[in-house]
Amino acid sequence: MSQAKEPGYKDLPLGALILDAGNSEKYETGGWRTFMPVHDPKKCTNCLLCWILCPDGAIIVKNEKFAGFNMKHCKGCGICAEECPPKIKAITMVKEKK
Amino acid sequence: MAKILALTGNEAAAYAMMQINPDVVAAYPITPQTALMQKFADFVADGDVDTELILVESEHSAMSATVGASAGGARAMTATAANGLALMWEIVYIAASNRLPIVMPVVNRALSAPINILCDHSDSMGCRDAGWIQIYSENAQEAYDNTIQAMRIAEHPDVLTPAMVTLDGFIISHGMEDIRLLEKKEVQKFVGEYKPPYPLLNPQHPVTYGPIDFHDYYFEHKRPQVDGMENAKRVAVQVGHEFGQKSGRTYGLxxxxxxxxxxxxxxxxxxxxxxxxxxxxxxxxxxxxxxxxxxxxxxxxxxxxxxxxxxxxxxxxxxxxxxxxxxxxxxxxxxxxxxxxxxxxxxxxxxxxxxxxxxxxxxxxxxxxxxxxxxxxxxxxxxxxxxxxxxxx
Known part of the structure; x- marks a missing residue:
């Protein structure tokens, strides 16, 4: 880890406060994954339940249609695969090779 | 200027709190602190303060509510003793780590077991590493004086560290003395208006209190607490001197x-x-x-x-x-x-x-x-x- 580049204790806000709102985007949680979601566009009906329920906002939507996963933030929790309607099942979780 | 009243230590500390007029007080009764909060509740009921008094279900909640109020930008206080302080423990550390300038009279009482309601310093000494300023009082007059000064010391921008003001259980808390009180407006002027640096209740500048923090930043976030505490030494002397000019009673370390x-x-x-x-x-x-x-x-x-x-x-x-x-x-x-x-x-x-x-x-x-x-x-x-x-x- 390159600790030298990180700010020193005098540069940090007091009380470990986070002063900038909406900065969770900068914190990449993609490294936490064991399983990754795989999307099948042939099965997907674009109901976007996955987009509604993803706890990390990692479902990318363009023109009201599923457009992929943000793998920098997807933690691999599998909620999208679980919540994809039973008759559709367009998302499956597969073990990620690293 | 000075009014002299016969007050117990508990009442003297409650008078100091009334004259400070904090925005929020959250409290749970415990001997020998009970009479302090009872007196303060009288002030609330009589309309002598604008304080929102929150009666909670435990000391853990009392400190939690005080921390929440203080993070929200309020001038917040509570008071406790012995096992009550022990139950607050977890949040006592959090108040200090979040740099919240809460002032809390601690009416010193022995910790159980055996259960005992009388004085010793095991309660406040037990949390001497929690990151709180600790000011010990010799008598009821000092309990009053120290509570007022603690507010100024804790809220100083170079300090921003919570402070305990201790008074010996029963010996001070229930012993009656002639107390020289300042006028309320003098105390108000002395403590001034609290300007919280980063209030949680500011929609223009939303901030996060108490985020998770691992090996990469925790150490750097703890270290400034050491400086805040060290600065309190200088500020305590300044405030003690200034208090002396107002009251005729000068305080040092x-x-x-x-x-x-x-x-x-x-x-x-x-x-x-x-x-x-x-x-x-x-x-x-x-x-x-x-x-x-x-x-x-x-x-x-x-x-x-x-x-x-x-x-x-x-x-x-x-x-x-x-x-x-x-x-x-x-x-x-x-x-x-x-x-x-x-x-x-x-x-x-x-x-x-x-x-x-x-x-x-x-x-x-x-x-x-x-x-x-x-x-x-x-x-x-x-x-x-x-x-x-x-x-x-």
Whole structure:
């Protein structure tokens, strides 16, 4: 880890406060994954339940249609695969090779 | 200007809180603090304050609500004692880590078991590493004065650290004295308006309090607390001086009583200092050069300043009203010894554990302390480092 580049204790806000709102985007949680979601566009009906329920906002939507996963933030929790309607099942979780 | 009222220590601290007029007070009753909050609740009911008084279900909740209010930008206070402080423990640390300048009177009482409601310092001493400023009071007047000053010290931008003001349970909290009160508007002017640096309830600048923090930043986030605490030493002296200009009662980090030419000296916290003063006077009349160092600010510990006052003494006794099991003596003893060692003074120091669970400390007990000190001063030999005062063998 390159600790030298990180700010020193005098540069940090007091009380470990986070002063900038909406900065969770900068914190990449993609490294936490064991399983990754795989999307099948042939099965997907674009109901976007996955987009509604993803706890990390990692479902990318363009023109009201599923457009992929943000793998920098997807933690691999599998909620999208679980919540994809039973008759559709367009998302499956597969073990990620690293 | 000054109004004199006959008040108990608890009532005096409640008057200080009323005159500060905090935005939020959250409290849960515990002996011997109950009468303090009862008095403050009277002020709320009578409309003497604008305070939102939150009656919670435990001390853990009392400190949690106080932390929440303070993070929200309010001037927030609470008060507790003994097991109540123990139940607050987790959040006591969080208040300090979040740099929330909460002021809390702690009415010193022994921790269980055996269950006991009387005075000793095991409660506040137990959380001496929590990151709170600790100011000890000798009497009800000081409990009043210290509570007002603690608000200024804690909220100083260079400090932003919560503060406990201690008063000995029953001895101070339920003992009645003539208290010289300032006018409410004077206290209001003295404490000023609290301008929180990052209030949570500011939609223009949303902030996050209490995020998770791992190996990569936790250490850097803790370190500034050390500076805040260290700065409190300078600020406490400034505020104590300014308070003296308003009230005629000036405060420092400690009170050095007849110390200048003293050969033997005792270091004492809290009400027992008041018992020791006439003993020192009596010894002086008999030609014995005795002195008393009454410590007021225990956290931050004024190590260099104490070492300076104790330098050149022939023998020193440190009185501890709490135990630190497995340590080399009581908490105050260990602090004083390291202060002397680090400043290069090799003085014989003995420790007296006293007054646990409300055990009486009378004039003759303090006389015994100075008698033993005299012997140590004469011989230079310390046969017993830790002594137990007024304990049946």
């Amino acid at each position: 400690f009170d050095a009583y007849r110390m200048e030419d003293a050969e033997i000296a005792a270091v004492i916290l809290g009400s027992t200092a008041g018992t020791a003063r006439p003993v020192v006077d009596e010894l002086r009349q008999r030609g014995i050069k005795a002195g008393l160092l009454k410590l007021r600010v225990f956290r931050p510990f004024p190590a260099m300043e104490i070492a300076k006052v104790l330098s050149g003494k022939k023998a020193v006794a440190v009185l501890d009203r709490s135990l630190s099991f497995g340590a080399q003596g009581g908490p105050l003893f260990c602090e004083v010894c390291s202060a002397l060692y680090n400043e290069g003074h090799r003085i014989p120091v003995i420790n007296f554990i006293y007054g646990l669970g409300g055990r009486a400390v009378e004039i003759e007990n303090i006389q015994e302390v100075y008698q033993k000190l005299g012997k140590v001063a004469k011989t230079g030999n310390v046969t017993k480092i830790v002594n137990y005062l007024n304990l049946r063998e």
